[in-house]
Amino acid sequence: MENVLFDFMAKYISLTEEEKNAIVSLDIFRSVKKGTTLLKEGQKSRDSYFVIKGCILTYYVLDGEEKTTAFYTELEAFTPPCVVSKTPSEYYISCVEDTILTVSNPDMEAEANRKFPKFETMCRLLAEELLAKQRIDLDEFKTSSPEQRYLNLLQKRPDLVQRVPQHQLASYLGIKPQSLSRLRARIFEKSKR
Amino acid sequence: MENVLFDFMAKYISLTEEEKNAIVSLDIFRSVKKGTTLLKEGQKSRDSYFVIKGCILTYYVLDGEEKTTAFYTELEAFTPPCVVSKTPSEYYISCVEDTILTVSNPDMEAEANRKFPKFETMCRLLAEELLAKQRIDLDEFKTSSPEQRYLNLLQKRPDLVQRVPQHQLASYLGIKPQSLSRLRARIFEKSKR
C-alpha cells in the first residue's frame, strides 16, 4: 500500500528510506466503505486526498438535485477548493466503492516542506501538472457536445463507465440520466448501420 | 509596470530589493498589439504569461471553427498546457487588445527557484490557488445552462462582456453566436416584465 504512494511520488522526486519512514509515521492511510461521505456541504475541512484503490466523487446539491462534477480513482490526488480557500465546502465528497486513500492536511505538508525541501518541489510539479490537465478537461468539455463527451469518456476512462452508476455519469457529462440513456441508444443505432 | 508584478507577487511572498532587481534584469516585459498571435496550433513553446494590462485569449480551431476557451486579463497568470507537457500546442493564443505582459520560461523559473527558494513557494501557492479556482470554473460550467453561465459571467467578469466580441464570448460560453443573441433577447424580455 505504501509502495503505491512511493511509486507515485517517485515520478516527481527521489525519496530516501529516512524520508519514506517519516511519511509512514504520519499514519495517513485510511480505508473507507462504499457510500461513506467524506465531506458535506457547509463543513470546513483541511483534508487532501490521494486514492490508492477505489473511487470517490464530488457532487453539489443544487435545487435539490445531485450534480456530480468529478471522479477520482487509482493514483489521483486532489485537494478540495474549500481547503485552499479556507471556507465551508460547497459540495459533498463520497465513496463510490470501498476505497483506500491517504488523508493529509496543510500542517503535514508544511512540516514535510520544512524537513524536505524537495517535497515542496513535488507539490509544485504536481499542482502544475494537474492545472494543465484540468485546463484540457475544461477545454474539452466546453468545445464538445454531450455525445462527444460520452464517446471521449469511453476512450479515456472506460473503467468509469463500468464502475459508476449511470445517473452520476450523466451528471458528470452535464446532462440528465434520461438524456444519457437516449444518447447511448442513438450511438448504438448508429453503430448497427 | 514592474510594480504591478511586484504587488502581485507580494500576495504570496515578500521580496527584497536585490530580488526585485534580479527579476527586472530578466527583461521579461513585452508589449503586444491587438490581433497579435502569440502561439499557433502545432508550435512548440516554453512561454508562460502574466498579463499586466490588456486581454489575451486561447482558442482551438476544430472543424474549421474557432472555439474560444479562456480569456486572461489584468493580473492573471497562465502557463499553456503544452509548455507543461512539452508537446506541440493544440490551440492558439492571441491578443484581444493591445496588451502588456511578462513572458517567462521554465529555465528562468528553475534559475529563480535555485537563487531564491521562496520563489518556488510562490509558484506552488499560485498553482494550488489556480487549480482550485479552475476547478470551481469547471464545476460551474458543468452544472449550469448557457443562460445561467451568461448571467454568471455578467456578475463575475462584467468587463469581459464589454471588451470582447460577442462571437468569442458565445464560444467561451459553449454556444453559437446566434444562440447568445437569442439568449440575450430572452433575458431582456424577462427583465421588462
Next chain:
DNA sequence: CTCCTTTCTTCACTTAAGTGAACGAGATCA
C-alpha cells in the same frame, strides 16, 4: 424468498440550442 428501493430505460411533450440564410450597422481601405 419476498418486498422494497434504487437504477435504468422508454414515451410524449416542451424548451432551447444548432443550422443556414439574410439583412443592417459599422469599420476598413482603395
Next chain:
DNA sequence: TGATCTCGTTCACTTAAGTGAAGAAAGGAG
C-alpha cells in the same frame, strides 16, 4: 465616396436536451 468585410441580429426550420410519468430490471434488507 463607394466597395468590401466583419459582426451582430433575426428568421424558419431541425435536432437534441429537459421534464414528468410510467414501468422494467437489478440489488439489498429483512
